[in-house]
Amino acid sequence: MSEAACEFCRDRGWIVDLVTNRARRCSCHSARVRSWRLDELGIPPKYQGCRLSNFRLAGDANDQLRAARHGCELYIEEFLEFDGSLRESGLVLVGPSGRGKTHLAVSVLIELVDQYGVRGRFVDFTKLVADIQSTFQPDSDLSQADLLRPLQEADVVVVDELGARRPTPFVLDTLYLLINGRYMAKRPTLFTSNYDLTAEGEDDVTAGQTLADRVSASLVSRLHHMAKPIRINDDVGDYRHDVQAHQHR
């Protein structure tokens, strides 16, 4: 027999209070319900614990990370318009890997679901491209409409690592229809990407490529209208660090 994960209730989900002789929910139960819900959003387990409150402000680019987190906080705060409608514009978090872009995007999504009860959805770009591709197979048991409907209908969608994989022209058309459809329906989309919308902020990883080199120019021009960029680059942080080091000398 396998050992129980919860030492308090032995995984029954409730505990009998010996004083009142009444059963009550164990604390592990709400955690379990929560992870079911996070699974439903499509958030991978390794990101399910991401919150703005545990976003790490370490490293040289501290000010930039703080500014990025603040931008996300403002986005959540201003998500509900004065007339009670939901915000239409999204965010695009741009910067090199390992800076916490996905952490921030997931945090915003979870916060919006918690605070405003929106229907949310997280999707990894590389997986989405592969999934769209697979619907082209004649023996595919999933139609393209089945695949895309949840992403079209969700109030808020996070597209993680946009441009991480270069799609075929056919898949690009499908992606454009999806993104443009959300724009036309006034539904916000949050993106993360290693590639910037413009030629600024190049680094070694992207080798001078912009998002337009990775997806399509029409998709990028759509992004300009539907998502506000938040940039997390190395340069500024390192630069400030150097200035500080010189001042101390």
Ligand SMILES: [Zn+2]
């Ligand atoms: Zn328990």
